[in-house]
Amino acid sequence: MTFHPRHILLPALIALGLATPAAATDTVKLRYLASQGGLAAHELAAELGYFEGTGITLENVGYAQGGPASLIALASGDVEIGSAATSAVLNSIIGGNDFVAAYPSNGINDEVQSTFYVLEDSPIKGIKDIAGKSIAVNTLGAHLDYTIREALHSVDLPTDAANQIVVPGPQLEQVLRSKQVDIAAFGYWQTTFEGAALKNGGLRAIFDDTDVLGDIAGGFVVLRRDFIRQHPEVSKIFVEQSARALDYAREHPEETKKILAKALSERGENADIAQYFRGYGVRAGGLPVERDIQFWIDVLVREGKLKQGQLAAKDILFTADAKPASN
Template sequence: MTENTPKSGRWTFACAGAALALAATACSGSSAESDDGPTDEVTTLIVGITPIIDHASVFIAIEEGFFDEEGLNVSAQPVQGGAAAVPAMVSDDLQAAFASYPSFFLAESQYIGVTIVAEGVRGTEETAGIYVNDDSSIEGPADLAGTTIAVNTLNNIGDVSIAAALEEQGVDTAGIEFVEYPFPDMLPALESDAVDAVWLVEPFRSGAEKDGARKVFSSYTGVAEAIPVSGIGMADEFVAANPTTVEGFARAIERANGMLAEDPALAAEIVQTYSETTEEQAEAMELPVWTEGAVDVDELARWNDLLLATGVLHEPIEMSELTLQD
């Protein structure tokens, strides 16, 4: 978990997380053996995840045996967040990382070679937003000008989507200070008036509403409406060295996404196995949207627009270099 003291500023690899009720096996990638002898490809993979509902597809694919059918041994390991998972992936402590898409765009902009191999979820107006204390004077988007807002990671999906959506509504965001807090620490910070507002996703959003917090703005709206939120990436070197493994991994996640697209309630069930989410909390969640099929490059490219508009990127990322190519 990140330090209890919030951070403010621009790009950082530190990211917030939460305690998991998940026992992860720390193991390094290993090569497979076939009847003809060892192959050169890694088939034992660790995927970095955080305890939010977005990452349900990894656990569905494990539980349903989709990875096994591809000849892969995949386990999930808790990390502090996507921005922390990317450098761990590049150093091969992880073979894949589930992260918000800005993490991958930023890594690519810093010449850290990554490839998005599978989609995760897309946001809705209900799955993420800005919350305040019930007695706060903040009533709507215009009142957020000049405030301090807690997000889980700076220069990432929270502050970028907030700034872009607010600016579209004519709100002056120059005076907004975004500070970094782990999700579990956000409500205490709000209640103690350390921040004016907090940006929350599931399972924290529904819990906050139950505790009396009040939503004043949906970040996945307007220019950010239904935007792809998160996906799974791998280091370029790993992708180049293990093409068969990567293709099999992507197919397994696509199958899991297909199941979740058809029946999103499966995510509410399985999130209880890898997070501290209770059955009651799971039933109260607003679920994101899963889509079938491979990575939608056109939809992902929307992040170029938002990151450029908010000054996080200075040049667009070439999508053919960032996504898995046929």
């Protein structure tokens, strides 16, 4: 895996395992945008050597502020790998992009979740209190955005009743402690930043996304359908070895933290936060179930962004020879 510390100049916004891997018939370089403070499963797979001898190489070409930016780069051809919250992926598909959900990037469960924090002395106690309040999120139109909407909907409040403010992950703690926002949302992929903030004390959780969504995949790594058609074996190996890395992280958490620390250091980031990594939160085998997609399809139908039956989870999930895990 190579890393070039530069940002892609993105175009204007558009609508949004195997023990021994087989070798692909072609040699392909897969470019992607990294996420600050974290390591995607395909990056972990590369660090573990899972792509060696397969004909697949990865190239980190910069950072994405959030999932929608990653999808923009994917749609424009600046990268071959995208990654975003499920809701953002679906919105991008609705907007005309022919994307396939390759594998769950993360999941939310009792061990890994997105948590909404306030200062200890805040009068905000629960979901009903967030109406009219400012909430720091990493980006709009993605997981935290839609979690907030669903949380408000669950208590019969307008889904736009809270004021969401975009704040990069490394600054979440700072803007909350300086009272620039009322609430800071640490996404399931930002447990490293969350752990560092909690170590400093004085914060209180008011709810998390599992309270609203239950156990579910939080987002997906995404490939273009035309890429899969052009490189079916590469795509299959990429998904299999990334899923293998997800299992490795669950089975070897301490070793994974060391790998994350090394990767963060090489990228010029704070390696100390790797100690707070809590895992990816995905099911054994790294496979999705249809509910991971269907839940958000139903939300978008309810919001009038989709017609009933317009999209089906089975048409979006990558399967190759392997089928999604059963419900």
